[in-house]
Amino acid sequence: MKKMFFLPLMALLNSSLIYSQSGNIGINTSDPGSKLTVNGSFAATYKTTGASGxxxxxxxxxxxxxxSNGTLTLPAAVSGSGNFIGRTYHFKNTGTAxxxxxxxxTELIDNQSGAGVASVSVPPGYYAFFISKGTVTDTTWELILLSSSSSLPAAASTYAFSTISTTTRQSLPATASGPFINAxxxxxxxxxIxxxxxxxxxxxxxxxxxxxxYMFYGSTQFDNGALAGAPNFAWAILYLVKNxxxxPNNVLVQSYQSNPGILVGTNVSxxxxxxxxxxxxxxxxxxxTSGTTYQVVVSSFYGYKIAN
Known part of the structure; x- marks a missing residue:
């Protein structure tokens, strides 16, 4: 008798928290304004893994x-019954690879680059959010967000970055006639970095x-002060060169200095x-103006990828 009374009572208590109105379902609310309204917390599966799968x-x-580097593969698209359009997945890289x-x-991910990609890299400390587009060929998933959990981008981002500098003097052959790149x-x-x-x-x-x-910036100081006789520059040019x-004549940009003396600084970007x-x-x-050599010193150069 106790069991027969207890079970209907529990069912009554539970059902009192779920409401239906105008085709909407509410949990812990009698006035759901959306197809599903939850007046309270929401929980879903939390999983950790250290391996591909x-x-x-x-x-x-x-x-x-x-x-170590790993790959997690999204589910294959389903046509017709069982299609999971709108399904979302969240990923956080809490490891070191x-x-x-x-x-x-052969399915692809739409990462807003203009063409689908087979995979998206998530560096350590980054989070990625995906949604199924419901399609079964080409771009079947969409990357909603890829971001760092830090307020600043991680140095090891998916976009290459490098910055270098030197205070060592570099001797280079001077041009006898006509400006052209020697080295x-x-x-x-x-x-x-x-x-x-x-x-x-x-x-x-x-x-x-x-x-x-890619974005590039470079600077150097043309300086003949340490050369015998400290010859003047008739002219000096700094270049950014592709390939x-x-x-070597594939110049992207240049900065020309005319009669700058024995010392001049310049930059290009x-x-x-x-x-x-x-x-x-x-x-x-x-x-x-004399000799066959000139020198550069205090040079710096950086480059980084800014977009696909």
Whole structure:
């Protein structure tokens, strides 16, 4: 008898918290204004993993704790019955390596770059939010948000970044007639930041890891004060050059100084599109009033990707 009384009582208490009105359902509210209104907290599955694997229908929020690169693969699209348009997944990389969120098979992810991608990289400390578009071919998922949990972007972001400087004097051959580029400026004192090892300090070349738009800024000081006789510059030019190793005359931008004496500082900057593997470096040319050599010192150069 006690059981028969207890069960109907519990059902009555529980049902008193759920309401229906005009096709809307409310939990803990008698006046739901949306299809589902919850007057209270909401909870979904929280999962941690340190290894690659599939994301399934029971997942919602996944924290990746791995110390080596891993890939979590989104569910394959479903046509017709069972299509899960609008399903969302949240990912947080709490590990120390790169997490990749990949679409299934030949499916793609719309990351607002103009073309779908097979996967999205989530660096350590970053969060990614995805939603199913309901489509079954091409871009079946949409990246809603990719952001850092820090107030500042992590240094190891998906966009390559490098900044370098040197106070070492570099001797370069002067131009006898007509301005042309003789050599790239290098940086024997190394890099301050070099995400993805995109900068080669020996030859001064920044190599694009992926295709996209890049911002570059460089500066140097033309200084003949340490050379015998301290010759004056007849002129001095600082360049940013694309693919110097194959086309050293492929100048992106230049700064020309006429009769600057024995000392002059100058800078150059530009935004350019690079295909993966293409390079940008800073180079110079100068003519002197005597001798065959000029020097640059206190040089700095940085580059970073700003968009796909």
């Amino acid at each position: 599939p994301v399934d229908a029971n997942d919602y929020y996944i924290a990746y704790t791995g110390n 790169t997490l990749s969120i990949a679409a299934s098979g 790239e400026i290098n940086y024997p004192q190394g890099t301050v 070099n995400t993805g090892n995109v900068m080669n300090t020996a030859n001064g070349r920044f190599t694009a890891a992926t295709s996209g738009y 110097f190793s194959t086309t 530009c935004i350019t599109y690079l295909n993966a593997g293409e390079t940008v470096s800073m180079a110079s040319a100068a003519a002197v």
